[in-house]
Amino acid sequence: MKIGFIGLGNMASAMIGGILKKELYSAEDIIGSDKSEDSVQKAAKIFGIHTTTDNLEVAQAADVLILAVKPQFFPEVIAEIKGAVREETLIISIAPGKTMEWIMEHFGRELKLVRCMPNTPALVGEGCTGFCCYKLVSEEEQAQAAAILGSFGRAYQVPENLLDTVVGISGSSPAYVFMFIEAMADEAVAEGMPRALAYEFAAQAVLGSAKMVLETGKHPGELKDMVCSPAGTTIQAVKVLEETGFRASVMDAVEACIEKSRSM
Known part of the structure; x- marks a missing residue:
């Protein structure tokens, strides 16, 4: 063969x-x-x-x-x-x-x-x-x-x-994830963390989070709620992401990618 x-x-x-x-x-x-x-x-x-x-x-x-x-x-x-x-x-x-x-x-x-x-x-x-x-x-x-x-x-x-939906959510999405990792690391650098270490922290957090979704079978929203303690730090970050249209921006990006794939 x-x-x-x-x-x-x-x-x-x-x-x-x-x-x-x-x-x-x-x-x-x-x-x-x-x-x-x-x-x-x-x-x-x-x-x-x-x-x-x-x-x-x-x-x-x-x-x-x-x-x-x-x-x-x-x-x-x-x-x-x-x-x-x-x-x-x-x-x-x-x-x-x-x-x-x-x-x-x-x-x-x-x-x-x-x-x-x-x-x-x-x-x-x-x-x-x-x-x-x-x-x-x-x-x-x-x-x-x-x-x-x-x-x-x-x-x-x-x-x-x-x-074409696979292209938007999987084929092209590593680019979106890399941008997310880079953005988190940039702010850590702004707060004084060495860049190489910032990339390690951000990338490992994304890797571990993805693994939790795949291995626990829990809904991503449930896993998000597990991190958001009452009056804690995480819920404040989530609030900012919601105010700035984080979810809608991601959805719009995936939609644009799918439409481009359909038109090729």
Whole structure:
């Protein structure tokens, strides 16, 4: 069983690293291509996989083919490889905004197609990926896709009409979280804390809070109330966030992200 990657950027590297760590495939079973010679050499050195600058070589060899190029390059790449992809090949696309209908229209035929949206925490094995499957994908192949996508974090199967929502709440949201961490750290620095230490405190607080949501199963509002002691410090901070429209700003940002994804 060969797994192929067209595109060897950050997300592909995160996926390859997860696959190898979970021992789903060996390095000998993975082949990847990229137009950048530097990316090809880097992937070969780090992962020990076979690499090439020839997309056709990957398309012909792969039993599972992952299209990991940016959306704007999809028409060019599909036009190049569509004649080389076998009917039985399972194709996984990570491009936002490119629907299964769009992809199959450009291939000119129905495919065993999985469309997904991972996020950058995959780089540290903590990704969150939403995926959907076309009707030709068997239950066994769905499980295979879930295993691949779950090798670098968590993977959840959703209807395709929710994938743009996945972009807003998960695919792009690490940027919002990084801004939140940076803002908290900036104020700690203003109060005299060394910046490196401020980042440690802020990031660990976010990590621990997220873990509490996932592991306790409690509603985020309930967990928030647990921190807010009567007449305490936390409720004063919460009051300021509410007065300045914190929740509405986050909701508006997610909405803007989803609408942009739909229009791509």
